[in-house]
Amino acid sequence: MPTIVISSPEAAELFLKTHDLVFASRPPHEGSKHISSGQKNLSFSEYGVYWRDTRKMCTIELLSNHKINSFKSMRREEVSLCVESIRAASNNRSVAVDLSDKVSSLSVDMSCRMVLGKKYRDEEFDERGFKAVVREGIQLASAPNLGDYIPIIAPLDLQVFTKRMKSVNKAFDNLFEKIIEEHLQPNDGERTKDFVDVMVGFIGSEESEYRIERPHVKAIILVSVYTKS
Template sequence: MPIMVWAWTILVLVMLAYLLREWTWKRMNKTKTLPPGPRGLPIFGNLHMFGELPHRDLHRLAQKYGPIMHLRLGFVPTIVVSSPQVAELFLKAHDLVFASRPPSEAAKHMSYEQKNLSFSPYGPYWRNIRKMCTLELLSNVKINSFRSMRKEELGLLVKFIEKAGCDCIVVDLSAKISSLSADMSCRMVFGKKYMDKDFDERGFKDVIQEGMHLGATPNLGDYIPYIGPLDLQGLRRRMKVISKIFDAFFEKIIDDHVQSKDENKIKDFVDVMLSFMGSEDSEYRVERSNIKAILLDMLVGSMDTTATAIEWTISEVIKHPRVMKKLQKELEDVVGLERMVEESDLDRLEYLDMVVKETMRLHPIAPLLLPHEAMEDITIQGFHIPKKSRLIVNIWAIGRDPSVWTDAEKFFPERFVGSSIDLRGRDFQLLPFGSGRRGCPGLQLGLTAVRLVVAQLVHCFDWELPNNMLPTELDMTEEFGITVPRAKHLLAIPRCRLHK
């Protein structure tokens, strides 16, 4: 009986809160025009319109309501942008207004109360940790210092694939790329490799993908805060499980570094972070939780996103043999068949650049980026955007905008021949790394790893699909999450190409 009383009490309170907010909203905004959008349900708003792949659902809605669209997700006004022209207004002309991040259950429970770089609200703390991460891990000098490590780890993968090719064994490219990315990320951030079993019995990939899935799932607690403590979807409980796994791993890493007695050891990113701990020199105090939050960012940001981009690029190349042959011809001309690709070769591989751009156009790593939050009321294109509105930029839809891209659904890298369109956030037709203040700070590191691994795998090997599968039959289904990887692992049979 008490449970039923509580349930009815909460329902009545939610209804009263909804009616009060609706009355207040209409009174405050009766003379202001919101962007067009679909009508929502009482309390839930437009939440019911999200299916398994929200970026596709929002794309379909935008085709009806336009490139700047208003949704009400629970009690939260949400603006969805789906064209390069409008994206430029929000992320360039009015970048500062939308430079913050909204609060969320996922960031609270999995990102140490939003203390990491990705989800931290805009302000002095965020500016300081971004500066520190850029200087200590993401600058060109630091990226180049890890060049020999990348060569070593990629060499180990090539040797494994060479042996598989000699034995005509099918290679699980998704798993091998994920392991390579994990090894490179761990060595770069933590100073050494960690095996899957050191992290959790499920391994890095499965745990990170579950975290990405939980972070992207529309959470009633975010949009109807009054019912958040009830955890009706069970998301909070699962988030806490994931958080405990990461926390135990980071505690072990920090303890290892604190207890290390090796005075000749080269300082890694964790050592640098620890040197700031307890310091009063900055505007904020760096504690253990801050360090763990930033380590989470650097690990997930460098590991999952890179592996996803490589996986999709190799998938598209295998699916389109013409593209593979053309890319291999460029690699033969620039590198030759007597050696592997070096990082110094990458700047001369123009067609490789086009292939990577075209893949990121069709398969952006995070199709909705991360949500922004309006820090003040603003009017854009005559539409009122209220303070605290969430901003979603659908770069998946922008990459398929037929007014920008000819044959937008077709994989055709040659569309970039003679084009100045770049993917570094200056051209709003192509925004895989976002743009403005909240653009991805690891852009150069990610691009270097993606281009190098793709070039090496295509240069060193020919690839065939198992069971006589035709390239056109390759399943390209997506898996839902903040990042959107392949739903099914990419399996292929290698055949060595190099003369060595």
């Protein structure tokens, strides 16, 4: 893999500022290829019109102060539920409370409600459970994969990463198909408009040189769940 080592402030300025656009794109990545619909997400898509438009949409519809504040009551509700769960568990002194797991679950639950519109029980998702599959996807995407460094051996799947990545992708694909279909139904007005509502509104539309379809929506939803978890 061609590699550049930045060893001085002057070189860092050239790399990060002067010639930033030259190095803006990510190289091909097996994890994103198999988990995120062929690098269609914000984290790994090539720099260009699609990446800029996706970044703008995520910034406005998911990360803006207005959007964050619109979910304030939901966050308070989930924190209250988490605190109550810890309080109930502490009453049983024979059972240890895993605070790391509690905080992780809280983050995932809030992310689901903000991005997907509601929390999903494990039995609605996959036999492994929603949080377990999210963790597995993160681990597979970040683990050193020989196929990324020696592309010619990628089809051999020597580390069995590709098989596991496809399994993670299938689990999320089934869930996201269900979620998209639910969001295509008329909103009764009782719930706050979530990120999937916005994304579904773009399906079939043409933005510059590309057309937004379901694989794009799924990839963007997936990275939104990962980054917030």
